[in-house]
Amino acid sequence: MKILTDLFQLFYPRLCANCDTQLIENELILCTFCRHDLPLTNFNNYRENKVAKIFYGRIAVEKAYSLLFYRKEGISKKLIQELKYKGNEDIGIFFGNWLGEMLKENKEFNDIDCIIPVPLHPKKKRQRGYNQVSKFGETVGKHLQITFNERLLTRISSSKTQTLQSRFERFTNNDTKFSLMDYTTLKNKHILIVDDVITTGATLEACAKELQKTENIKISFLTIGYTELNL
Structure with missing residues (x-):
């Protein structure tokens, strides 16, 4: 079996x-040098922390964490772009692990x-073929033995991706809307919302506000990347 694996890697490294x-x-995914x-x-x-402070005075958040700084150039941007636009969902699994x-x-x-996960608009999901944070959130859930559910929350408005918006637009865009299918299922629950990158926090805030229509719900955030805005 190892011979077949070695042969495959010879032609498809x-x-x-x-x-x-x-x-x-x-x-996996990265060589040792790039991982470091x-x-x-x-x-x-x-x-x-800097991620949690984004939401001070906006919404109640229990905890918030991002693994990487997401910058205009560099390795983290390249990986997120591969995950988000080039179908490399193994990157989501890598960071989920x-x-x-x-x-x-x-x-x-x-x-x-x-x-x-932060849901995509159905039209965008059909175009892309997948939600880039699904494998990430699902993998985190397997480690923590926590249920992963991408059907409860849906996006009901379509907006430009934040990577294509100006800095001002990111702060002033309040058009993204979400809908929770059932306001009783998550009653008295602590929910972890996952996304790929957090910039201004507007999208996560919109998700949280919809979820907080549920009685006695607690919200936390987890993302792969975090953008420091120099305003």
Whole structure:
């Protein structure tokens, strides 16, 4: 069996998603050098950090965390672009495993009842063929043994992706709307909303406000990347 695997890799080598170097046996998605180059946020406090502070005075959030800094250029942007626009869902699984293992060990999200991804508008999902955060959230859920549900929350308005908007538009865009199918299912639950990148927090805020129509619900956020805006 190993001979067949080696033969397959000879003709179809696994390459680093960042530098295209051929991966060795124990490497996944990234080579060791590129993995060490990832701009990790290293936020130690899950309640008081730059991500959580985005929502101060806007909505009540239990905890918030992002693994990477997302910058205009660099490795994190390239990986998110591959995940979001080029169908490489293995990147979502890679980061889902990373964060899933980390959160299982530190027990910061051990009281979560359900994981919900930020949904795409049905039209956009048909065009893209997948929600880029589904595999990410599902993988985190497997590590934490938490239910993953991408059917409860739906997007009912379509807007430009934030990566194509100006900085001003990102702050002033309030057109994104979501709908919760059932306002009783999540009663008294702690929900973890997952997304790929958080910029202004407008999308996550809109999701949370819809979910908070449910009685006694608690909300936390988890994303792969976080953008520091220099305003």
